[in-house]
Amino acid sequence: MNLKSSMKKIFVAVFAVLIFQQVWTEENKNVLTVQISAVIAPGSEWKGKFPPQFALWIQNENGKFCRTIFATKKASKNKWIFAPKDGRPESLPVWYHSCKKRYILESENEIDAVTSATPKGSFEIARKIQLAEGEKYFVYAEVNKSFDNNEFYPKDADKNSAEYSGVNGQPSAVYRAEISFENPDAELELFGTGSLDGKSGLVEDKTETLTTAKNLVEKIIVSIEFSEDEK
Template identity: 80%
Template structure:
């Protein structure tokens, strides 16, 4: 067998493999898209005693799947999403809402400018409701997350006079962000989010830290957050 025949057989086998891979990928994608449905996500946020009208906190609400993959932002305060802080360092304030920032990959990479404008607004001064249509995979478990934070809310665990290199040093952040979570699904379409931890103090990590015992007034920024999902049968 000459080299040309060998080359042709290798090329034919390689081409067949590419075709099979494409067909298999399209089939898997088709099955996934068949399960994607449009849902209406509603949220009711009741501010707590520390949600001050003259100095409201920053807030974000978003959906992740059970594997930790970011789905979509439902709401975010404009200052936090635009990163327009007064007298902030060059890198902004990553410690403001670190779990959300890391989850949505800096927000801008996850949604278009129009979508971003649709889910952001100035921090509400009182109780508020949110409703947004999003695409979710039917039968899959999701988690609703909320993160809230107010600057300068120091306490005995995060004192204002802490040394810069000390573990409790928080700059102007004071107490770290409070993170709330609840599972939402077809079987559990409405849930109250519960406090599950805090964001990192310096914003370098997107993990939820189990340090709720160090929060004091930050626990009173919100009274309750209720999230529900509704399947829209006429949309897909």
Template identity: 75%
Template sequence: MILKSIIKKIFVAAFALLVFQQVWAEENSENRTAKVRVLVTPGSEWKGKFPPQFALWIQDSDGNFSRTIFATKKASKKKWIFAPKDGRPESLPVWYHSCENFYVPESKNEMDAVSSATPKGSFDVSRKIQLEEGKKYFVFAEVNKSFDYNEFYPKDAGKNSAEYSGVNGQPSAVYRAEISLENHEAKLELIGTGSLDGKSGLIEDKTETLTTAKNLMEKIVVSLEVSTKTL
């Protein structure tokens, strides 16, 4: 009985210490409000009969935070001509899965505030977000243009073919840059493509199959304007 009582006291003390450490960490972590600003310079293939769909979002290095910075309205509303009711998830699959799967969901009002028609030229967008001191974040961009076929994703590919993409043509191109409260500016780099059929949110390392899709973007630069106040 004495041994059992001692073990119980040790367990209670350890649990109390764990709770204290967690509360202390939360109270002493420094969060700052930062304006995340992204300057987008379209490439030579941006303009055309079918405007590209585009999304920008941010998440932390643990993958448990997500906020959309900008999205084209057609993609955010999922309203497409001659498309299924659920829209075209293959257009921006990484962003779609990010919005649905991360802990912080996007509300309708949020999406209305950060979406617009596809810009015709260079543009910059910004959004105020709380960021934590000492933590790394990733800003992602995803862009896709319908009917953008090439030799790897031909228009006449059969439905059972690995190259079949419907009206999508080439898969979405995905860009990424790392930022933090200590690293205020970075250029997004092409890191891969989205799922060809939209069923996955994974980024595939196969940029060698992109041709004209690589020219949808010329440059994407992210910068932070950090508030001096801690939260």
């Protein structure tokens, strides 16, 4: 057996061991049922003729989508008045791309359980989910309001310009906070914006172009509590 062949076999064996260890670790993580709670305090721009769309969800530290905690019903059902066939992906693009479809990836019963019309004032959400002990998670919130144009996204912008946003006005505002069993309470902070046309799910660093959109929400606080059967 030559050196090249021996090295190849050693590499394959080491790679197999690493894969086995990763799978074993994933399968043997201590998964606990917890209740994640959130308090959302609307800002001065929340109310108006066109109610904002809002979604709150959780991802693990590797960016894997875990679960939607709440979403406004219009956005989750992807039903809009006079909307194009594809709906309005620009309304909450980061959430839509995170859950891979433009609706909640859950049963119809669960969709109804985590959605509602846009609340008119402060509201609270509580939901039981399963999280792996020892992992860090990120809670995201995305909010957007149609027709909230400003000097960066003017109403009369040319369709071929980078400023054109259709009925979207300013792009969605994205908030984020890290949370874990060791640090179970957090306040979400403005993290970036969604893409203007909804074609990307990336968070963009364009918060300087937001004006009134920064006042759609005043505060979002989340916390994790153990369920009674996990204590």
